[in-house]
Amino acid sequence: MNIHYHSYDAVIVGAGGAGLRAALETAGKVRTAVITKLYPTRSHTGAAQGGMCAALSNVEEDYWEWHAFDTVKGSDYLGDQDAIDIMCQEAIDAVIDLEHFGLPFSRTPEGKIDQRRFGGHTRNHGEAPVRRACYAADRTGHMILQTLYQQCVAADVNFFNEFQVFDVLFEGEGSARRAAGVVAYELATGDLHVFVSKGVLFATGGYGRIFQITSNAHTLTGDGPGVLFHRGIPLEDMEFYQFHPTGIYGIGILLTEGARGEGGILRNGLGERFMERVAPTVKDLAPRDMVARAIHAEIKEGRGAGPDKDYVYLDLTHLPPEQIDAKLPDISGFVRTYLGLEPKTDPIPIQPTAHYAMGGIPTNVHGEVVIDADNTVLPGLYAAGECACVSVHGANRLGTNSLLDINVFGRRGGRAMVEYVQGVDHPDLPRSVVDPTRERIDALMNSTGHEKVGAIRGELQVAMMRDASVVRTGESLQAALQVIHELRDRYQKVAIDDKGSVFNYDLTEALELGSLLDIAEVLVLGADARKESRGAHWRDDFPTRDDANWMKHTLAHRDESGAITLDYKPVVQGRYEPMERKY
Amino acid sequence: MTTTTVEHTEPTALIKEVDVHLTIKRFNPEVDVRPHWREYDLRLKSSDTVLNALIAVKGTIDGTLSFRRSCAHGVCGSDAMMINGANRLGCVNLISSVGTDLVIEPVRGLPVIKDLVVDMEPFFAQYRSVLPYLIANDDPGYKERYQSPEDRARFDDTTKCILCGACSTSCPVYWANGAYVGPAAIVNAHRFIFDSRDQAASERLDILNQKSGVWRCRTSFNCTEACPRGIKVTQAIEEVKRAILYDRS
Ligand SMILES: Cc1cc2nc3c(=O)[nH]c(=O)nc-3n(C[C@H](O)[C@H](O)[C@H](O)COP(=O)(O)OP(=O)(O)OC[C@H]3O[C@@H](n4cnc5c(N)ncnc54)[C@H](O)[C@@H]3O)c2cc1C
Ligand code: SF4
Ligand code: FES
Numbered sequence: 001m002n003i004h005y006h007s008y009d010a011v012i013v014g015a016g017g018a019g020l021r022a023a024l025e026t027a028g029k030v031r032t033a034v035i036t037k038l039y040p041t042r043s044h045t046g047a048a049q050g051g052m053c054a055a056l057s058n059v060e061e062d063y064w065e066w067h068a069f070d071t072v073k074g075s076d077y078l079g080d081q082d083a084i085d086i087m088c089q090e091a092i093d094a095v096i097d098l099e100h101f102g103l104p105f106s107r108t109p110e111g112k113i114d115q116r117r118f119g120g121h122t123r124n125h126g127e128a129p130v131r132r133a134c135y136a137a138d139r140t141g142h143m144i145l146q147t148l149y150q151q152c153v154a155a156d157v158n159f160f161n162e163f164q165v166f167d168v169l170f171e172g173e174g175s176a177r178r179a180a181g182v183v184a185y186e187l188a189t190g191d192l193h194v195f196v197s198k199g200v201l202f203a204t205g206g207y208g209r210i211f212q213i214t215s216n217a218h219t220l221t222g223d224g225p226g227v228l229f230h231r232g233i234p235l236e237d238m239e240f241y242q243f244h245p246t247g248i249y250g251i252g253i254l255l256t257e258g259a260r261g262e263g264g265i266l267r268n269g270l271g272e273r274f275m276e277r278v279a280p281t282v283k284d285l286a287p288r289d290m291v292a293r294a295i296h297a298e299i300k301e302g303r304g305a306g307p308d309k310d311y312v313y314l315d316l317t318h319l320p321p322e323q324i325d326a327k328l329p330d331i332s333g334f335v336r337t338y339l340g341l342e343p344k345t346d347p348i349p350i351q352p353t354a355h356y357a358m359g360g361i362p363t364n365v366h367g368e369v370v371i372d373a374d375n376t377v378l379p380g381l382y383a384a385g386e387c388a389c390v391s392v393h394g395a396n397r398l399g400t401n402s403l404l405d406i407n408v409f410g411r412r413g414g415r416a417m418v419e420y421v422q423g424v425d426h427p428d429l430p431r432s433v434v435d436p437t438r439e440r441i442d443a444l445m446n447s448t449g450h451e452k453v454g455a456i457r458g459e460l461q462v463a464m465m466r467d468a469s470v471v472r473t474g475e476s477l478q479a480a481l482q483v484i485h486e487l488r489d490r491y492q493k494v495a496i497d498d499k500g501s502v503f504n505y506d507l508t509e510a511l512e513l514g515s516l517l518d519i520a521e522v523l524v525l526g527a528d529a530r531k532e533s534r535g536a537h538w539r540d541d542f543p544t545r546d547d548a549n550w551m552k553h554t555l556a557h558r559d560e561s562g563a564i565t566l567d568y569k570p571v572v573q574g575r576y577e578p579m580e581r582k583y
Numbered sequence: 584m585t586t587t588t589v590e591h592t593e594p595t596a597l598i599k600e601v602d603v604h605l606t607i608k609r610f611n612p613e614v615d616v617r618p619h620w621r622e623y624d625l626r627l628k629s630s631d632t633v634l635n636a637l638i639a640v641k642g643t644i645d646g647t648l649s650f651r652r653s654c655a656h657g658v659c660g661s662d663a664m665m666i667n668g669a670n671r672l673g674c675v676n677l678i679s680s681v682g683t684d685l686v687i688e689p690v691r692g693l694p695v696i697k698d699l700v701v702d703m704e705p706f707f708a709q710y711r712s713v714l715p716y717l718i719a720n721d722d723p724g725y726k727e728r729y730q731s732p733e734d735r736a737r738f739d740d741t742t743k744c745i746l747c748g749a750c751s752t753s754c755p756v757y758w759a760n761g762a763y764v765g766p767a768a769i770v771n772a773h774r775f776i777f778d779s780r781d782q783a784a785s786e787r788l789d790i791l792n793q794k795s796g797v798w799r800c801r802t803s804f805n806c807t808e809a810c811p812r813g814i815k816v817t818q819a820i821e822e823v824k825r826a827i828l829y830d831r832s
Contacts, residue, residue: 102717111729454642497646
């Protein structure tokens with residue numbers, strides 16, 4: 001295995017929306033390398049369908065404060081209100097930036113950026129749904145990813161494609177630590193690359209692959225949070241994981257909430273529009289956590305559809321066929337391809353699908369990583385996008401707020417990193433920094449164990465889906481924890497078939513599994529400790545929100561021995577007082 | 584509560600277990616001198632995709648098989664491959680539609696690195712050569728540019744491209760001539776040439792008027808058939824040719 005050394009001012013890990021948006025801020029200003037395990041245009045931002053919210057008021061009256069209110073309420077009062085204010089204000093610039101970059105938004109008859117309804121977004125503090133989501137048919141994420149990549153091509157950004165980061169480097173010890181680079185594995189050659197840099201920004205996306213049914217790509221394995229957690233960086237609010245109500249039954253592929261924004265209706269096996277019962281005002285456009293739980297309840301109470309009564313329907317059959325063709329072309333294609341059904345005439349079998357990580361690497365509003373309850377900054381280290389936790393989404397993210405998050409905080413993180421790296425000297429590291437990664441790889445290559453990556457991963461996904469998904473109890477979480485501990489032991493004996501150095505995905509999948517196990521464990525520990533129900537975290541044994549004891553962020557720390565401890569930090573309050581979440 | 588009953592089919596009724604036979608073209612540069620075929624037998628569901636079949640081979644029979652994949656639903660462009668002689672994405676083709684006897688090879692026209700993994704660098708270099716980004720020199724100020732729905736519709740088709748390479752690697756001219764930019768690059772040029780906000784159409788048309796450009800196209804329509812996004816690739820190429828001949832000021 002050859003080892004190469006590179007020197008940069010700034011390294012960005014990940015080339016989805018967040019990484020590319022950050023790169024547009026750093027490129028041309030400081031020497032930047034963007035390292036990505038996928039070609040940038042393969043990133044999962046491209047799968048986002050529905051839209052990106054901003055109070056542009058292009059089609060009806062709207063204010064960023066209304067957007068902020070909805071986001072705070074949607075977060076079940078766990079979102080930090082300073083960060084939410086910033087995001088909702090800067091949303092407007094973010095959309096205009098994208099338009100200037102060339103994004104082909106869907107337009108109104110007058111030629112303005114069109115806007116549509118989306119779950120949880122309302123006019124005047126909850127009065128009625130509002131048209132706030134800017135979109136490009138049901139391919140908004142595709143257009144964002146393509147547009148940002150196009151701009152990176154124009155800016156001649158330096159990409160290291162199909163390089164996978166497996167370690168982060170620091171200079172100094174204890175409170176004097178500062179970020180100093182990363183170690184990456186080159187898929188085409190099996191070589192290791194040490195990137196020494198003054199600033200490092202993680203934008204590695206989500207980790208839906210800890211669950212069996214997910215809308216997330218195979219590659220969303222939580223590498224960034226996994227790597228940092230191993231180096232003593234805490235993870236925040238990991239127990240808050242969003243299940244999207246409308247995943248294709250059995251497969252999990254997402255059918256955008258935009259389908260309900262266009263008038264789609266959820267029905268149980270008896271044909272009843274059950275959301276009328278659960279959220280009389282906004283009905284099918286209630287926030288995701290509520291809709292996912294309502295579906296779970298319909299199924300549990302025997303009102304599901306199908307031979308096993310284990311799904312419900314998304315019904316678009318009453319919509320004009322032209323509207324389905326114009327506004328929902330891609331998801332109609334998914335239904336035809338994977339279910340062999342025609343959405344214009346057949347109701348679509350759906351079930352909740354693991355979708356979005358609210359938790360992640362703790363940061364402040366500048367994208368700087370903060371490492372304790374006092375929000376102490378670790379110099380030179382940044383995170384943005386789904387892998388980060390600012391926290392603007394709190395306990396439950398509203399639809400469209402992630403595409404917004406990656407643009408607003410990708411830009412902020414990139415800018416802050418430029419400013420920082422211009423004022424510090426280059427880190428000085430010994431060549432041995434590569435050793436831990438090399439040893440991990442050698443160990444897997446030489447392992448004589450008999451455990452298979454696919455089997456362990458599959459069992460983890462099943463256990464997490466059964467015991468730690470839409471509805472949890474102390475008992476189910478303990479069961480999940482036990483499975484994770486057994487799987488951890490088995491992971492020590494994992495062996496791979498491929499001993500080669502060219503495109504050895506057998507090896508990279510084995511390394512990714514390590515992160516999946518870590519993240520699953522942190523999620524379950526946080527969920528077990530949190531004895532309340534808030535947003536996406538629902539405990540049947542503690543079914544109410546407990547603001548007196550639990551209006552706080554979880555921070556999970558890992559020490560050198562691998563032991564995990566939890567501590568908590570306060571939520572940043574603002575003008576919106578907590579109230580009961582009714583829609 | 585409002586209740587309606589709608590007549591419909593249950594998808595689960597159509598799924599059955601099937602025996603699948605895969606013949607995969609393998610190549611490992613660290614051991615093999617030339618590619619060779621390997622055969623695998625599996626029991627799968629008819630609703631599984633070809634990508635699921637490859638994942639099953641890798642997970643249960645032979646972990647050394649290499650192929651790219653990410654989204655698993657046809658939006659990321661990772662897994663273009665030749666399935667029974669035609670370029671397709673593994674993840675959007677179900678066993679029930681392509682059959683249980685599958686012959687799988689890497690796409691043609693790009694160097695094979697290992698198994699189904701080809702070198703995408705030449706492909707992306709061709710893409711970059713057509714200035715695939717909005718070039719608008721006027722300052723729109725701090726507001727959005729307007730674009731009518733008709734102007735927006737003019738280039739809608741080519742915005743759908745996911746850069747999977749299925750079109751270029753199905754083109755006989757592309758196989759034979761490494762200098763041809765290929766259909767995918769032309770599609771991405773088209774996306775900007777016909778965008779009413781863009782001001783660099785003539786630069787792109789100059790690039791595509793060169794020897795490596797649109798005139799190499801022999802209108803074989805392979806690209807249009809191969810495109811998993813249903814883009815009318817040949818039509819886009821024809822529109823660019825016409826723009827070079829008639830529209831340039
Ligand atoms: C199907 C679907 C639909 C969605 N629809 C919407 C929507 O309508 N509106 C909305 O707001 N949000 C939506 N979301 C959520 C939103 O799309 C994502 O949260 C967001 O795009 C994440 O962007 P990101 O840049 O953080 O990560 P990603 O786009 O996932 O990018 C991650 C990047 O990190 C790289 N990477 C990962 N690990 C490593 C490593 N070890 N080394 C090097 N590189 C690495 C990858 O190569 C990739 O480039 C949707 C999500 C899904 C799954
Ligand atoms: S035009 Fe179609 S086939 Fe060609 S690269 Fe784009 S999506 Fe793939
Ligand atoms: S895996 Fe993304 S297109 Fe097939």
